[in-house]
Amino acid sequence: MTRVRLVAVPVAAALLLGAILLLATGTDPLAAYGAIVSGAFGPDGIGDTLAYAVPVAGMATALAIPLRAGMVNLGGEGQLVLGAISALAVGLYVPGPGPVKVVLALLAGVVAGAAYAALAAVCENRFGVPLLISTLLLSYPAMSLAGYLVRFPLKDAGSSLPQSPQLPEGTRLPELDGVTTGIFLVVAVIAVYAVIDARTPAGFETKVTGWAPRFATYAGIDRPKLTVRLLALSGGTAGLVGAIAVLGFPYRFIDGALITPQYTWIGLLAALLAGASPLGTLLAAVFFAALTSGGFAMERATQVPRELTAVLQAVLIIFLAATSGVFKRKARRA
Amino acid sequence: MIDASLFSSALTALTPILFAALAGALCQRAGVFNISLEGSLLVGCFGAVAGSWYTGSAWIGVVVAVLAATAYSLILAIGSITFDGDPIVLGVASNLLAVGLTSFLIRTVFGTEGSFSDPTLQGLGQFGPIPGQSPLVYLSWLAVPALAVLLYRHPWGLRLRGVGERPEAASSLGVDVTKYRYGVILAGGALCGLGGAQLALGSVTLFAENMTAGRGWIAVVAVMLGRAHPLGVLLAALLFGLAEAFGFRLQGIGLPQQATDAAPYVVTLVALFLSNFKRKKGQPA
Amino acid sequence: MTPPNPDAVSLRGIVKRFPGVLANDHVDLDVGAGEIHALMGENGAGKSTLMSVLYGLHRPDEGTISLHGEEVSFGSPARAIDAGVGMVQQGFALFGELTVTENVVFGSEPTRRGLLDRKAATARVTELIERHELRLRPGDRVRDLPVGLRQRVEILKLLYREADVLILDEPTAVLTPPETERLFGVLRTLAGEGRTILLVSHKLQEVLAVSDHVTVLRDGRVSARGRTAEQTAAGLATAMTGREIDLGRIHPAGTPGDAVLEARALTVPGVEGKPLLDNVSLTVRAGEIVGIAGVAGNGQAELSGAITGLLKTDGDIVLKGQSLDGLSVRARRDAGLAHVPEDRAEVGSAPTASLRENLAVGFHRKQPLVRKGFLRRKAIDDHASAIIQDYDVRGAGPAAAMGTLSGGNQQKAIFGRELTHDAPFLLVEQPTRGVDVGAIENIHARLVAHRDAGHAVLLISAELSEVLALSDRVLVLFEGRIVAEFTKDEADRHTVGLAMAGGAG
């Protein structure tokens, strides 16, 4: 109940501020908001929303996993892209029947993302580079590497663009109404995360580490090991999201296509907003996805610039941070 | 491969990073973890161009940039200090807001999209002995010793470091922790404003959506690598700037662009490893 | 109608409320110049609150403060400092990264042309150190100083500010007897110079020894006051708790059995040659409490770290016949180690998490909290409720956040969790630091009962009287080495105190 009020007040405040902005630019706020809602959840829009929600919720979950232990993974983009390119390479070059290749490609994405994120954990454990920095720094070379691969060894022979060839027909994740069937994988990951988080000793140890790191060490939780494990899970999930992305439309890796939509940053925000709780993270991710697709629909319908939704989104978060206890400063040190 | 223009372009490239990293170092010293540098820089860029455009004076543009970025940093200040919000959440949010807000403002203020420029837009121009450098470049170098003196030779610096280490102890000695923290965040905003002005009116003379292109994040890394000391931060920014400029050269001799893109980050990571190794020595196992 | 010779400090009808708590309830307090005035009371009685009001950290809801007959009103410590009031707070308010001089001048720095005048600062600090024989080096980093010296830095801060009202909130909680003696010597000198000293303490003997007057608070109200010479320890204890306390209780000796923990040649290298822990060997038997006495900073933390596995060390530890060499913290716990750490807020618990969660830690991989790999909510609840009941943790149910408990109750909860492990070996550090007499009695009784149930206990405490009261054997740690060993009969305050200061072995 109070939780609802904690969120409702900032939401109302952000909407009000948005309305003022809209009035200032001479637009009817109700019409604009109506367009966002119908654009996000209307019969035409819900597919768009879900299409955004799959990568955003996937990345949000990926980043929530270590965040539960107070560890911030800023390298989601690199892990996402590496997962995507690895899945693609397997899908293109490993022989075998289609379904087997799809599974292998997904696994390759998971393994690549996991290994790369674990490397960042090792940087912290062995070389004392804080996770926040090691994940961030490692992200850029990964993106460059993927760019290099689609430019040279994995390039699309028929095209002049920095993109890979399309995966053959059988090696694809089918779509349902424009939404990739990868959505079931993402939902499954979130469900597993929710159960592990709430019901298992491993989830419990993760939370204890997030509450009080020194207490966790005292209690016998091996932080370096946990860091490697959580980062591997995080990077693995990010890699899975990347794999789902390339196995879905347009069935190829296009340089930059997973970066420009800011899936990672919006996902991180969703995870932070929800304090990394599994269902809260999902909710926040879907909310942001709806705001984005609704924003485009609003722009198409009413001429109001879609950046308004980006502004609304950020204002909302800042109001939330300011007025509610949803994410009060934790005993977290960089 | 190595010539005057390498240093000159490295110098231009590192100035916005240096300003932002100094801002980050100042905040770090006072115990504020500031990752909103990217957003503050971008707001500075926009303020600089808007100010210069409407007044016809690049210097007023710089002033507007400083004011805009300072005002923008209030988000982090009010959110994290007054309302005790998580600085990482606020930082990530304000970086995203900066992109959305400046894109929104280009539309509403300049009536265009993507980028804004005009041949009559006044830039900072060149100045001083090093060709191609704006006055802000020199200012950024002056800011390094100035901040070092402030931090280590001025009573404020002492108090600020105390606030960073143990706020409750500082407050029990009559030092207003809130005021100091607001102070560093706003001063950090002002420095980012200068960095943004350099990027938008010194390096080039225009505003483009998201034109900071990750420079604020590099500054966050530089704060870490430079151990939040003004001189250290300068060296870190210099290392990054040189690695980048050197990468451009390597492209010239046939390395693919993607390899040279990654170079500065790899160099920085290696530098972090090495600096930690050195520190580890002489400590108990 | 001002009295002819007004008191240096006069508090009238001070009321201070916190949400849900009446911390100070119409408190009056008068202290004359040149007087050492002790303030006593249970945990949470309102002592620190009252002193914070005087120092400007809190604004009173009602009541007035007068200094030398003049009513004052401080909005902040800065104003109080200007008026000559200084305070050493409970726990230190020092900056480890800064030097002694920087710590001392912090907040009122001498300047020259706008910049810090380091020369003048060092000169002034050196002069104060010499005048009061504090034996500190101005350039040392505070982080490198032992606790006793840090306390002197705190005193130095007050002297530098020329405070003429000095408030010390539990300054001796971390000091050894010789250090305490030195501190009291300084205080007496200062009082002799006409300064007013307010001393908050839980330690009856100290208060009786050093103070001129004493005021006792209970539940925010004054429950007793008077000249110290007219008080007795038992009387003060009753005034504090409202019940009779058996102060002189002597715990019977234990009956040691087989060796449970054997440590051999434990060594932790230091930064500059000198090891922090130097070739320490010791044995703890079942049914025995072994006490480690010593001035804080002489290797206690390293000894604890070596045993728990939080610190890498040379040497060898055998627990119940199993070598702990190379084992992780968790493996050591599984091998039969329980541990009550010194820092209960950061190391011993997660203050923001619930009591239920705090109490499940360590049991969360075992039956009956886990079945078939999944945690059982009901079992976790029952586990917490049982500990809360058994160990008399008051003021909260399983769902309450640990941080909302009082310090004493937090300590009881942590004790409950660790003792419930029923591990053969228990390491306890500073079990009663900052805990009031009532809670001390409870905790001590628990420890003795635990020993009598056949467990081996290693007690590390800076509180000499505690070590003496509980230990079957006392080892003295000095500069990383065990310099003396006493049986329960041999150990007395004087000889052990001497060994702690390096005067034996």
Place this chain on the structure above:
Amino acid sequence: NASAKDPAAQNAAGPALVLITPSPVGVNDFLKLAVQGIEDSAKKHNGTQKVFQSTDPASIQQNLAAAVREKPAVIVAVGFNFADAIAAEAERNPEQKFLFVDSCTTKPFPNVTCAVFREHEGTYLAGAEAGLLSRSGKVGAVVVLDAPQFHRYSIPFGQGAEKAKPGTTLAPLFIGGANPFNDPARAKALAATLAGQGVDHVMGAASAAGNLGVFEAAKQGGFFAFGVDANQCPASPGQVVDNVIKRTNVVIGDGVEAILGGKAGETKSYGVKEKGISLTGLEPDASTSQCVVAKHPDVLAKVGELRDQIISGAIVVDDPAES
């Protein structure tokens, strides 16, 4: 902004047109020309038009789907990023007509008309100008990404220069980094780097914002630059020699006309010959273009000859994207 620019046209009886851009139009000359093209077409056929602006692959797909739902007479999509999305929509909606400008689907569709450009021909001519004007014998290019599509702006530049003045060398640099399509400061640094190596004529294919950085470097370093897509000379008069222009507006007008006339499913390539690609200096209004080349009639004369040779087929400029 986004949708119908001319409310009066909403009531018009003619065909409905939708233009989808891959990124915000703003100051992007290429896209501005596309918008102009769709507006002109709408006016000409007494129809209506809308513009949907995208920002990323996901929004491209959504805008395309939204456009299909509106069932306009023609959906015009500009930019290579649309290839996969158009192929998918064209397959699903055989009745819907698409005009795809600047690229084509891998597989032909009867309802997709493609219009592609041979930018390399223009770049070749610009390179020839650079070769003729260069004193140092070194020319360069600053290009967004190191990818074949974008090599159309670098390699032919060197070839044209070499043709005009044998011995001239080319030094290309690529922006890359975290934000290749919007990093003017980096574009400027790269151009300055080239200048430091003695290059005195730089082809700028550094994106709308990036080229401004290149021009600024030219101004500061006292060298010359070339623009793309439209006349960029006024952005930095005295520094910009000429531009490789892409007549997107004309191409869209042609394409829409053809589709409305019942011809669909073709791919038409626009080069110098079809007047889809040109140089500002070779256009009738060259004298008022503020381009540097306008002051060099001798150069223009020689480049005009080369153009004629390309048109006649005497010179064939290799397409670097087809390697």
